[in-house]
Amino acid sequence: MxxxxxxxxxxxxxxxxxxxxxxxxxxxxxxxxxxxxxxxxxxxxxxxxxxxxxxxxxxxxxxxxxxxxxxxxxxxxxxxxxxxxxxxxxxxxxxxxxxxxxxxxxxxxxxxPLGRLLHQLLSFLWDKQTEQLSYALDIQRRFSSLLVNDVSIARFIADFGRSINTPVILVDPYKQVYAASKHFSKASKPAEFYIDQLIFGQKKSESVLIEDLDQKKFLVSYFSVETNHYFPHSLVVLNPEKIPYPVSNFALEQASLVLSFMLYKNQKVQESYDLLKTDFLTRMIEIQQAPNQHPRDWLDLGTTYGLVKARHYRVVYASCKQKNTSDSKIKYQEEVSQLGFKWLSSKLKHHIKDVSLFKVKNTQHCVALIQHKQENLESILQNIADDLTKRLSIDLQFGVGNIYGTIDDVAKSYIEAKTAYEEMSSLSITTSIYQYQQKGMRSLFEKIGPSDIAYFCEITLKDLAYPKEASSIELRKTLKYYLDFNCEIARTAKALFVHRNTIKYRIDQCSNLIGKNIHDPSVSLDLRLALELSEENNL
Structure with missing residues (x-):
C-alpha cells in the first residue's frame, strides 16, 4: 500500500x-x-x-x-x-x-484542477491494487499446484522464500522451527535465533520488533496458519518492509491459506495411520486377555506398527491433564490431546530405542510400547513432560506398567499401566509419573464398604472377628499362625512358644466356635481373607 x-x-x-x-x-x-x-x-x-x-x-x-x-x-x-x-x-x-x-x-x-487530480490519483491506486491482487492470485495458483503435486512443506517454504526474496520461517504450535527458507543456510545464526525472541499473541497476523545479530531492532511479521483453532502454526516473515513490489499482505495471506491446506492434508493422512495402529493395539489387548487364546505371531502382524523382537516389553499409559475451565471445551481437549501425542511421538524416539506410540480407542489417551529395558525411564518421561509444559503449559501424566519378557504379555503391562494412571487420577497424586504397585487379595475389597467387610468377617470368624477378651484374642492369634504355617502344628507351637497339645486344643476350640471344618480348603480361604480384612481393627 x-x-x-x-x-x-x-x-x-x-x-x-x-x-x-x-x-x-x-x-x-x-x-x-x-x-x-x-x-x-x-x-x-x-x-x-x-x-x-x-x-x-x-x-x-x-x-x-x-x-x-x-x-x-x-x-x-x-x-x-x-x-x-x-x-x-x-x-x-x-x-x-x-x-x-x-x-x-x-x-x-x-x-x-481537483477533479483531474482526483481521477489521476484514484487510477494510480486502483491500478496498483489490481496488480497486487493479480500477483496474490498467481501465488495462490502456483502454490496450489504444489499442494496437488504433493510437494513437501519444506520445499514449499523454500520456494515461497525465493519468490518474495525474503527469509521465511514456518513455526509449529510448540514454537519450534518446522521449516525455513534457504536464506538461513549461509546465515551466521539459524532460524531458531529469531524465533526464540518472538512472543506470539492472540491476533491472526501481527508485526513486532526483534533484534538482529548487531542487537539492532528490525521488523518481523507473522501470519496464523490454522489447522488447529487454539494452537495454530505461524508463518514468520523477516524484514517484510523489504519485500519487493507487487507482493502484498494479501499475497502472504494466500500463501498461509495454501499452507494450512497442506498441513491439514498431512494431519489427516497421519490420523488414518494412527487409527490403524489403534485398531491393532485394541485387537491385540483383547485377544491376549481372552481365555483359551490361540497363539498369534504379534511381531509379524505388528511389524508395520513398529513392533520388534526384544527381551523386555513395557507399556506406559499417558494423557494430558486438564487444568482450567477452558479445558472443558471438546475441541480444546482434542487439540491438546493431539499435541501431546505428537510431542511424545517426536521426543520419545530420540531417547528410547524401538518405542512405538498408539492412541487408545474412544479416549484422548495414548500408550507407548517400550521394547527394550530402559533404566532411566522416569527421568526421560519427566524431562519430556517438563519441556512441553514450558512451551505450551500442557501437563502430561504417565502410568507405568511392569516389564514382561514376551510380546504375548503386553496386555498385562497395559492393564497395569492403565490401572496406575487411573489410581493417580482418582487419588489426586501430585506426581506426574506413577508406577504400578503389585496388589494382593485385599485389593479386591478396596471398593467395598466397611460395613459389608465387617459383616463378612463376623459371619466367617464369629467371635474371633473383633475379640475383646484375652482368651479370644489368643485363639485368633493361634488360628492365624496355624493357617500361615499351612496347618503344621509343630511350626505353630514353636512360633508361639507353647506345647503341641496346646495348639491342638486351641484349634479344636476355633473349629467349634466357627462351626466349620478349618481344614476344608474353601473354609480355610475364607478364614485367611477374614483374618486379613479384620486385622486393622484388632491392632
Missing part, C-alpha cells in the same frame, strides 16, 4: 508540495475524496487523502484547526489544499498547527 510520501515521489504528481514534516506522511493512502464540508470526517473511512479548495475558510483559515483535528482522529492520510481560487496562499499558522499535531498538509497549485 502506497503512503502519501510514496505518491508525491511519482513524477506525474511532482507539482504537489508537502508543506509539513515528511515523517508525518507515512500512513497508507487507500482512497481519495473531494469535499468542502467541515464535518466530512463523519462520512469518510480511514486512510483517505482529502482534497479541498478551503472555500469556507477563506475569511479565517485558523478555523481549519478543527478540520485538521477531526481528520487526524479519523486516521486520514493527509489534507490537500488548492490555492489560487479561494485562498491565495496557505496561512503559515495552519502549517505550523498541522506540524504540531503531526498531520500532513499538501499544497495543490492553481494549475491542477
Amino acid at each position: 502506497k503512503t502519501l510520501v510514496d505518491l508525491l515521489q511519482i513524477p506525474r504528481f511532482s507539482d504537489l508540495k508537502l508543506l509539513t514534516n515528511p515523517k508525518y506522511a507515512e500512513l497508507p493512502v487507500e482512497s481519495i475524496e473531494i469535499s468542502e464540508t467541515p464535518d466530512i470526517s463523519f462520512y469518510i473511512p480511514e486512510h483517505i487523502l482529502l482534497l479541498t479548495t478551503a472555500m469556507i475558510y477563506q475569511e479565517d483559515q485558523t478555523r481549519m484547526f478543527a478540520l485538521i483535528d477531526s481528520l487526524k482522529e479519523k486516521k486520514a492520510a493527509g489534507l490537500g489544499i488548492k490555492v489560487g481560487r479561494f485562498l491565495d496562499e496557505i496561512d503559515p499558522k495552519v502549517i505550523q498547527y498541522a506540524d504540531s499535531v503531526h498531520f500532513p498538509i499538501v499544497l495543490v497549485p492553481t494549475s491542477i
Whole structure:
C-alpha cells in the first residue's frame, strides 16, 4: 500500500508540495475524496487523502484547526489544499498547527484542477491494487499446484522464500522451527535465533520488533496458519518492509491459506495411520486377555506398527491433564490431546530405542510400547513432560506398567499401566509419573464398604472377628499362625512358644466356635481373607 510520501515521489504528481514534516506522511493512502464540508470526517473511512479548495475558510483559515483535528482522529492520510481560487496562499499558522499535531498538509497549485487530480490519483491506486491482487492470485495458483503435486512443506517454504526474496520461517504450535527458507543456510545464526525472541499473541497476523545479530531492532511479521483453532502454526516473515513490489499482505495471506491446506492434508493422512495402529493395539489387548487364546505371531502382524523382537516389553499409559475451565471445551481437549501425542511421538524416539506410540480407542489417551529395558525411564518421561509444559503449559501424566519378557504379555503391562494412571487420577497424586504397585487379595475389597467387610468377617470368624477378651484374642492369634504355617502344628507351637497339645486344643476350640471344618480348603480361604480384612481393627 502506497503512503502519501510514496505518491508525491511519482513524477506525474511532482507539482504537489508537502508543506509539513515528511515523517508525518507515512500512513497508507487507500482512497481519495473531494469535499468542502467541515464535518466530512463523519462520512469518510480511514486512510483517505482529502482534497479541498478551503472555500469556507477563506475569511479565517485558523478555523481549519478543527478540520485538521477531526481528520487526524479519523486516521486520514493527509489534507490537500488548492490555492489560487479561494485562498491565495496557505496561512503559515495552519502549517505550523498541522506540524504540531503531526498531520500532513499538501499544497495543490492553481494549475491542477481537483477533479483531474482526483481521477489521476484514484487510477494510480486502483491500478496498483489490481496488480497486487493479480500477483496474490498467481501465488495462490502456483502454490496450489504444489499442494496437488504433493510437494513437501519444506520445499514449499523454500520456494515461497525465493519468490518474495525474503527469509521465511514456518513455526509449529510448540514454537519450534518446522521449516525455513534457504536464506538461513549461509546465515551466521539459524532460524531458531529469531524465533526464540518472538512472543506470539492472540491476533491472526501481527508485526513486532526483534533484534538482529548487531542487537539492532528490525521488523518481523507473522501470519496464523490454522489447522488447529487454539494452537495454530505461524508463518514468520523477516524484514517484510523489504519485500519487493507487487507482493502484498494479501499475497502472504494466500500463501498461509495454501499452507494450512497442506498441513491439514498431512494431519489427516497421519490420523488414518494412527487409527490403524489403534485398531491393532485394541485387537491385540483383547485377544491376549481372552481365555483359551490361540497363539498369534504379534511381531509379524505388528511389524508395520513398529513392533520388534526384544527381551523386555513395557507399556506406559499417558494423557494430558486438564487444568482450567477452558479445558472443558471438546475441541480444546482434542487439540491438546493431539499435541501431546505428537510431542511424545517426536521426543520419545530420540531417547528410547524401538518405542512405538498408539492412541487408545474412544479416549484422548495414548500408550507407548517400550521394547527394550530402559533404566532411566522416569527421568526421560519427566524431562519430556517438563519441556512441553514450558512451551505450551500442557501437563502430561504417565502410568507405568511392569516389564514382561514376551510380546504375548503386553496386555498385562497395559492393564497395569492403565490401572496406575487411573489410581493417580482418582487419588489426586501430585506426581506426574506413577508406577504400578503389585496388589494382593485385599485389593479386591478396596471398593467395598466397611460395613459389608465387617459383616463378612463376623459371619466367617464369629467371635474371633473383633475379640475383646484375652482368651479370644489368643485363639485368633493361634488360628492365624496355624493357617500361615499351612496347618503344621509343630511350626505353630514353636512360633508361639507353647506345647503341641496346646495348639491342638486351641484349634479344636476355633473349629467349634466357627462351626466349620478349618481344614476344608474353601473354609480355610475364607478364614485367611477374614483374618486379613479384620486385622486393622484388632491392632
